[in-house]
Amino acid sequence: MHRVAAQLGVTKMALYRYVPGKAELVALMVEAAIGPYPPVKVRHGGWREQLEEWAGQLFDVFRRHPWALDATVGPRIMGPAELSWLERAVSALDGTGLSGAERMDAAALLVGHVRGITQQARATGPAGNPEAQLGALLGDLMQAHGERFPALTAALTSAARSHGQDQAWEFGLQRILDGLAALIDRRVR
Structure with missing residues (x-):
């Protein structure tokens, strides 16, 4: 609160006239940074296409505002803009036969994937490719200790031959959606 007040040129106590505490200030920052869910591009697509678009949009938001990864963890105050993102994910699963709890869990699972990939990208910097960097590090280790880890x-070796690096985003997203599709298919029967 003190740092924010200083940047705004007011006292910390003056800031409390506008927000009651740090949790509310962080919620306002998240609201301003992420904004409401953008207008839907995939109108004719099914739930899968809608969730692919949603996850990609969320990934872009976290890449533009990496501090939001830390600010959006755990139980906290959420504003209408942030809720509009959750609404969009949950509503994409309307009519699938999933319960409300399952639709919420699906959204949480997708957020976890987006967060994990974004955090890996953040750790390697703007020009980094986390999978390529990990592959290089592991490659060096395997040259020295590969006989102890034959499966790895x-x-x-297979990934290097097939240029299988930098696929975690798409691979993970598609496997999550495949799992949801299997569950939805069981519900429809």
Whole structure:
């Protein structure tokens, strides 16, 4: 609160006239940064296409505002803009036969994937490719200790031959959506 007040050129106590505390200030910052969910691009697509678009949009938001990764963890105050993102994900699953709790869990699962990939990208910097960097580090380790880890060595060799690096985003997203599709198919039967 003190830092924000200083940047705004007011006292910390003056800031409390506008927000009652840090939690409310962070919620306002998140609201301003992420904004409401953008207008839907995929109108004719099914739930899968809608969730692909949603996850990609969220990934872009977290890349533009990496501080929001830390600010949006756990139970906290959420404003209408942030809620509009959750609304969009949950409503994409309307009519699928999933319960409300399952639709919420699906959204949480997708957020977890987006967060995990974004955090990995943040750790390597703007020009970094976390999978390529990990592959290089593991490759060096496997040259020295590969005989102790034959399955890992074989997987890394295969990935290098097939240029299988930098696929975690798409691979994970598609496997999550495949799992939801299997559950939805069971509900429809």
